[in-house]
Amino acid sequence: MRTVETLSVPGTLPGVLQAVQAFEHFGRTHALSEGAAWRFLVALDEILSNIVRHGLAGRRDAIDLMFSIDGDDVAVEIIDAADAFNPLLAPPPDTSSPLDDRQPGGLGIAIVRRLMDDTQYERRDDRNHFIMRWRPHADR
Amino acid sequence: MQIAEARVDGVVAVAPAGRIDTTTAPVLEQHLLRLLVAGERRIVVDFAGVDYISSAGLRVMLVLARRLRDANGQLGLCAMGDAVRQVFQLAGFLPLFVVADSRAAVVQQIAGS
Numbered sequence: 001m002r003t004v005e006t007l008s009v010p011g012t013l014p015g016v017l018q019a020v021q022a023f024e025h026f027g028r029t030h031a032l033s034e035g036a037a038w039r040f041l042v043a044l045d046e047i048l049s050n051i052v053r054h055g056l057a058g059r060r061d062a063i064d065l066m067f068s069i070d071g072d073d074v075a076v077e078i079i080d081a082a083d084a085f086n087p088l089l090a091p092p093p094d095t096s097s098p099l100d101d102r103q104p105g106g107l108g109i110a111i112v113r114r115l116m117d118d119t120q121y122e123r124r125d126d127r128n129h130f131i132m133r134w135r136p137h138a139d140r
Numbered sequence: 141m142q143i144a145e146a147r148v149d150g151v152v153a154v155a156p157a158g159r160i161d162t163t164t165a166p167v168l169e170q171h172l173l174r175l176l177v178a179g180e181r182r183i184v185v186d187f188a189g190v191d192y193i194s195s196a197g198l199r200v201m202l203v204l205a206r207r208l209r210d211a212n213g214q215l216g217l218c219a220m221g222d223a224v225r226q227v228f229q230l231a232g233f234l235p236l237f238v239v240a241d242s243r244a245a246v247v248q249q250i251a252g253s
Contacts, residue, residue: 115226
């Protein structure tokens with residue numbers, strides 16, 4: 001059975017924390033494995049802080065979230081009204097150069113892509129929809 | 141964020157607790173940079189009490205590592221749980237740092253260097 005929870009948080013850094021805490025609660029309610037919960041908590045922090053800092057850039061518009069769980073399959077959808085921006089098109093960061101050449105930019109989305117099984121972006125009704133899913137695998 | 145601090149063999153060990161993310165990373169960064177400004181040159185970050193870290197936390201480690209290196213100092217990391225270690229690994233950050241399983245081991249590695 002698929003269970004869905006929706007919420008809306010302000011597009012501010014305290015709003016990011018509110019979303020993280022809401023997912024923690026969602027995870028506990030649905031007995032999500034520890035291995036699944038932290039992936040989504042990290043990913044929420046990455047995607048939401050990007051939207052707040054770069055997408056909304058101080059506009060504080062609400063960000064809508066949808067958490068869903070269907071058996072082991074967990075998904076989070078993040079919807080914002082900032083200008084169209086597909087984070088999946090960001091160039092991959094350099095992950096092999098020495099200390100001085102490392103740039104923190106782009107790391108967040110790269111981490112999200114590697115933590116999740118699947119990430120999708122759509123622009124729909126003048127809003128950005130970012131969807132990410134992960135399900136535990138026997139081989140993990 | 142709660143941050144514990146201890147000193148062993150001329151090394152200061154900093155142990156943050158909970159999550160290191162957009163909300164808490166600035167607190168940790170200020171704490172660590174204050175130690176640097178106070179003249180500390182050998183710093184260990186102990187992740188035993190850390191649930192997970194996001195790129196906001198990785199950025200703090202990057203900044204601290206560069207500043208310590210420029211001051212002829214040393215940074216060591218230890219006691220990473222699976223979640224923390226995986227994020228360091230996914231970002232290709234593990235080779236940039238001195239990392240050990242235990243605080244005693246990492247203190248030994250940087251105390252003598």
